[in-house]
Amino acid sequence: MLLIPYIAKYTQLPIKSIENTVALLNEDCTVPFISRYRKERTGNLDEVQIGDIVTYKAQFEALEKRKKAILKALEEQEVLTPELKKTIEATDDLVTLEDIYLPFKKSRKTKAETARKNGLEPLAKIIMAQNAEEIEYIASQYVGKEVPNEDDALEGARHIISEWINERLDIRNQIRNQLEKFAQITTKVIGTKKDDEKAQKYRDYFDWSESLSRCPSHRLLAILRAENEGFIRVKIEIDDDKAISKIEDRILKSNNSCSEQIKLAVQDAYKRLLLPSLSNETLKLAKEKADEAAISVFSKNLKQLLLGSPLGEKRILAIDPGFRTGCKVVCLSAQGDLEHNETIYPHAPQNDTSGAIKKISSLTDAYKIEAIAIGNGTASRETEQLIKRIQFKNPIEVFVVSEAGASIYSASKIARDEFPNYDVTVRGAVSIGRRLADPLAELVKIDAKSIGVGQYQHDVDQAKLKNSLDTVVESCVNFVGVNINTASTSLLSYVSGIGPKLAENIVAYRNENGPFPSRAAIKKVPRLGEKAFEQGAAFLRIKNAKxxxxxxxxxxxxxxxxxxxxxxxxxxxxxxxxxxxxxxxxxxxxxxxxxxxxxxxxxxxxxxxxxxxxxxxxxKVFTFNQNIKTITDLREGQLLPGIVNNITNFGCFVDVGIKESGLIHISNLSDTFVKDVNEHVSLHQQVIVKVLEVDVPRKRIQLALHK
Missing domain, CATH: 1.10.150.310 (Tex RuvX-like domain-like)
Structure with a gap:
């Protein structure tokens, strides 16, 4: 199996495009660079298509690596024949490859291996030939020190036959096919955990059963999380009698005493070997598909968030609101530099409202503030109402900004390096203000998993999640472009061909020598060679250049x-x-x-x-309904303004200005069938919603998108 045909099989892309793209990847070119500046060579492939080539290239390389390991193991066992080698080399599927290798695996001591050591393999072969009539008499000839009687001899022979059945590719694929089409996932609550308070969020799955192939990704991940936390047991089931019957149809050739032994071996092989192994494999594959779906949703949401609307270079006053500890206030320059910080106490218990209003008015005048950013956490609504009471001398726009991940940033090394002389509260407020000015530039400093735009991110494959999110960030950064004279190390590190170390070198050179006057001057940065310049220069911007x-x-x-x-x-x-x-x-x-x-x-x-x-x-400025302060203020039928703050495969969540977000189920997004939630709403979109149902005890709000 060769690389290019392998990729073509899965992507259906032109051979020439694949060949040239693979060549560019082997030259250490990045996906953003290839898609933007090598269109003639790729046949105008986009980032997604090039990303698919990257994925299947890696998949092929992993397959080839596994083949080499298996061939080496078979050579060491001295069982590698030319036919077996040819079969392995032609295999283009990892599951099939492992099935071929299964009979040769050096595993722990098995029942079949014990039976072989006791000399029972000839008896197993006689039974499988299905010609003998008096198999009990033949079995008596194998009785000895390790085999006390005929029953033990027959049982040992059946263990060997069970292993043969388990290793047959056609039978394994037959059971796989039945599991793929007919598997049911069933759950049962663990009796001692039924009344556990932490288990209640999973109570829908205390006694649950549905087709595994139709189980939505979010539900499967929820079920598996409940199992991992020890609240339920999960089983994958099919019609056992039907499955066993199909195996017998493939093996049985007669109706004698041998066939009775084979029937017993089939049942043993199915229940002890085939079903446990293949049901686990099926569940694993279903989990991988669920992971892919969850990661895809997370990636789409992250892309929308990173490409969120920037206010631009404005002088911003940012507030991280709070009650007892007060509201942290910072004033930022148009370039995002911290110029002033202090704390006001307009809310309980201090209630210094007048002092807070005077201070905000004074700061907006002193620092010529053009916009105010308020974090959307605790005391956000109260702080917003306070700000809107102030009569400013000049027009000032007021924005509520998502705080998701701000606390992660404020305690990070990046934040400490940026603001070594300030505590986490000041850094958090700065992050809120900078997010308003440029979401992309600020959010790249935070681990994407901490931004809060995905579900079950801790349950999915972490390596795949990181790779996908890093790809999204890289794509967004290079799509927008980066001002090399103002960008942070974090932002620069995602530029095509740059990476963390060169980003540090760029910032160090800039700090020592001043702004870069031209793109050509970038070559003076230590260790930034021709390749890095080729890959990254076009994504780096020089404002007011000659x-x-x-x-x-x-x-x-x-x-x-x-x-x-x-x-x-x-x-x-x-x-x-x-x-x-x-x-x-x-x-x-x-x-x-x-x-x-x-x-x-x-x-x-x-x-x-x-x-x-x-x-x-x-x-754009957005205003919530000022009369809605808590979930108890909601009533069925109300129409409310809201902001989409998360998107999933089953709907989207909307912030209506209170602590709890409401859910617009996919069925309530439109009067017609909805295949993809993203076709109807986008992250941070301003919408009007209708309240359908309010469950105060469970803190659940059902909404519909109002057209």
Whole structure:
């Protein structure tokens, strides 16, 4: 099996595109760079398609590595035949590969192995031939010191036959097929845990049964979490009689005393070996699919969050609200630098409302504040109402900002390095303000799992989750682009070809030598070679550079083409940039070469029309219903403004301005069938919802999307 056909089999992409993409990956090119600047070589593949190639390339390499390990083990056992080697090398599926290797595995002492040592394998072969009539008499010839009687001899022979049945590929695949189509997942509560307070959130699964293939990913993960926490037992079941009958149909050739022994061996093989092993395998595969679904939802949500609307470079006053400990207030410059911090106490128990209002008014004047960011945690609504009572001299927009993960950031090494002389409360407030200015730049400093836009993130495969989330962050950072003269080490580390160490070197060089005047100057950074420059330069922006192309997505390798265009037009680059009418008159075919085709040239023209433009929408002010303060204020039928704060496969959660978020079940998103929740709502979207049901004791709110 070869790599390119293997990838083509699963992706259905053109062979040439796969070959060229694999070659670029082997040259240490990144996915964002390949998808954006090597379109001619890939056949214009997008990031998702290139990501699929990366996935199946890794899968193939893991398969080949396992094949080598198995072939080596078989050679050491001196059982590797040319036919077996050929079969293994042609296998393109890991499950099949392990089935082929199963008879040769050096396992712990088994019943079949004991029977072989007792000399019972010839008897097992006689039974499997199904020709003998008096098998009990034949069995008596195998009685000895280790085999006391005929029954023990027959039992030992059956253990060997059971192992043979278990190792047959056709039978294993037959049981797999039945499990795939007909498996039921059933749960039972553990009696001693039924009244446990912690178990109550799983009470729906105290006695549950449904088709495993139809069990939604979120439900399966919830069931498995309940099992892991020791509240329920989980079983995977199929029709045992039907499964055993199908095995017998494949093996039985006669109706004599041998066939009776084989029937007993079939039952033993099925119940002791096949079903436990393959039901665990089936559940594992179902868990992997559920993981993939959960990770996919998490990744989509994270992408929407990272690409959330930035307010931009504004002078911001940020407040981390609180009651007893007060509200932490910080004033930030337009570049996000901390200029002032203090604490106000407008709420109980101090209730210094007038003092807080005076202080906020004074600070907004002194630091020429243009916007106020309020964290959405404890005392958020009360603080927002306080701020809206203030008569500011100049118009100031007030925003409520998600605090998710802010406490993680404030206690992190990144935060300590940024603000070594301030405590966690000040750092948290700064993070809230910076999130308003630029969500992407601030959120990259936090472990994505701590941002709170996924479900069951601690239950899924952690390596796959990290890889997926890192890919999302990398994609978002490179999609937006990074101002190299203001970006943090965290943000720079996600730029194509840069990574953590070079990011540190860039910041250190910038601190020592001042802002980079041009992209070419980036090459002066220690250890930043030609490859890193090729991969990352076009994603790094230089504001107010001498060459305006340095603040665009045009790659430096294409500068000469733009310069030729301007020369042919008889104008300066600055006259061509933003001149859509003039740009549309350029004959792109005249600039094609062996390596640069129309896809790249069309991207260049599109970028020249709006160079350095931030493609994200600007942040908008949002106001909750001021009369709704707790869950007890909700009534069925109410229409309320809300913000989507999490999306799952079964619906979305909406913040209506109280502690508990409400759920819009997928069935309440539209009057028609909804296949994908993301087609109807997006993270942080402002919506109007209708209250359907309020369960105060369980703190559950059912909502519908109001059109």
């Amino acid at each position: 060459n305006p192309l340095d603040d665009s997505a045009v790659h430096p390798e294409s500068y000469a083409i733009v310069q030729q265009m301007t020369k042919d037009k008889g104008v300066a680059i600055s006259d061509l940039i933003g001149n859509k009418k003039e740009l549309q008159t350029i004959d792109l075919k005249a600039y094609t070469t062996d390596t640069i085709g129309l896809p790249t040239l069309e991207d260049i023209i599109q970028e020249l029309e709006k160079p350095g433009l931030d493609l994200r929408e600007k942040a």
